[in-house]
Amino acid sequence: MDQTESYPVKLYIYDMSRGMARQLSPLMLGRQLDGIWHTAIVIHGKEFFFVGEGINNCPPPGSVVDLGSTEVSAELFMDYLMSLAVSTYGRDKYNLFEHNCNTFSDEVAQFLTGKNIPSYITDLPSEVLSTVTVRSAVFLFRPFGQILRPLLDSISVNPGGSNITGQRTLSLTL
Numbered sequence: 259m260d261q262t263e264s265y266p267v268k269l270y271i272y273d274m275s276r277g278m279a280r281q282l283s284p285l286m287l288g289r290q291l292d293g294i295w296h297t298a299i300v301i302h303g304k305e306f307f308f309v310g311e312g313i314n315n316c317p318p319p320g321s322v323v324d325l326g327s328t329e330v331s332a333e334l335f336m337d338y339l340m341s342l343a344v345s346t347y348g349r350d351k352y353n354l355f356e357h358n359c360n361t362f363s364d365e366v367a368q369f370l371t372g373k374n375i376p377s378y379i380t381d382l383p384s385e386v387l388s389t390v391t392v393r394s395a396v397f398l399f400r401p402f403g404q405i406l407r408p409l410l411d412s413i414s415v416n417p418g419g420s421n422i423t424g425q426r427t428l429s430l431t432l
Contacts, residue, residue, distance in 0.1 A: 308362030
């Protein structure tokens with residue numbers, strides 16, 4: 259009788275602003291942001307995430323959300339990641355607002371468990387881009403997130419780790 263194994267799946271959550279978003283967002287955006295989220299999926303003893311250099315992995319630290327378990331084997335999972343690295347999450351596909359570590363974690367979580375990662379993470383980019391700040395007594399409304407977008411689009415963040423193709427990466431580029 260065949261017995262399928264079950265493997266735990268975790269979502270790790272990091273605040274890339276290290277608390278500064280919480281302090282500065284009310285002043286800059288007119289609303290409270292708890293963090294600027296980077297996420298990763300942890301399965302089979304490794305943390306997998308998508309950044310400007312492609313899909314990477316490293317030993318797991320950070321905040322954890324238990325997503326349940328999966329019956330996807332390590333071999334099948336690596337085949338799935340390699341297909342994503344070629345089709346959807348190559349280094350030329352990264353976009354800070356629309357195609358980032360959080361979209362990767364959400365897609366992988368759905369593949370492994372059928373569950374999405376928390377919406378407060380996936381909705382954050384559109385929330386930032388839609389913020390409006392009020393200036394002067396004339397109350398000139400400006401979409402502050404849109405003002406910041408060209409600067410933020412030019413930033414490539416890579417917290418390090420080994421690219422699944424075997425390359426070691428660590429970078430922050432402006």
